[in-house]
Amino acid sequence: MDIEINQQNQEDQQRVAIFKALADDNRLRIIRVLYQAQREMTCGEVGAQLNISKSTVSYHFKALRLVGLTNTRREAQTKYLSLQRATFDHFLPGFLDSL
């Protein structure tokens, strides 16, 4: 019982974190771009679509990564971004397709 309650609280902490991560226009745009591209993209590629400084872009990438909404893969100097479908499917089933 306590375990169930704690379990739920823990999941809710994750939910809150994920919603916070999605509650921003720039991050929503990042997600849409990745979703529509249907492939991984470089940070620079995605960042070019947002009209903000690169430090801010990096800040948003990190926010998404920290809550498990995106993945990062490094190759030489460039990093590739992709959506982590499992997180969306678990916490927000159907959301990506509604974008």
Add this chain to the structure above:
Amino acid sequence: MDIEINQQNQEDQQRVAIFKALADDNRLRIIRVLYQAQREMTCGEVGAQLNISKSTVSYHFKALRLVGLTNTRREAQTKYLSLQRATFDHFLPGFLDSL
């Protein structure tokens, strides 16, 4: 084209507002209580489950109402709260059932 982009931006503004509204532990609890009850409940009834002052409770009710996640019905001195399913279904299909 501009119209489509603006349309999308407008929807995104709503999405951001809704995610902000959901990005809070207390409001998530309010939603779960209402969802599990499967009926409308009085503000007092819901508020009793959260361990915070009534002004804060009211603040959270308003936050949910403003973005269209809940409905309010007044009857004499008491107000009844309920989930607005249409908003969840449109912006977060499948979310309520994942709770």
Add this chain to the structure above:
DNA sequence: GTCGTTATTCGATATTCATCGAACTATGAG
């Protein structure tokens, strides 16, 4: 009208968040 109940609004405060430019790190090329 006054009283009790239920809920909202107000003013203050502490915390968190988004943004920037500058400094820094990491990696490969020459």
Add this chain to the structure above:
DNA sequence: CTCATAGTTCGATGAATATCGAATAACGAC
């Protein structure tokens, strides 16, 4: 090793958010 490219982290700052208690409002009962 030096240079160039791609991203990240730091420090500062202004804006937004969550919280409280006190004051206010809405309503029915009496």
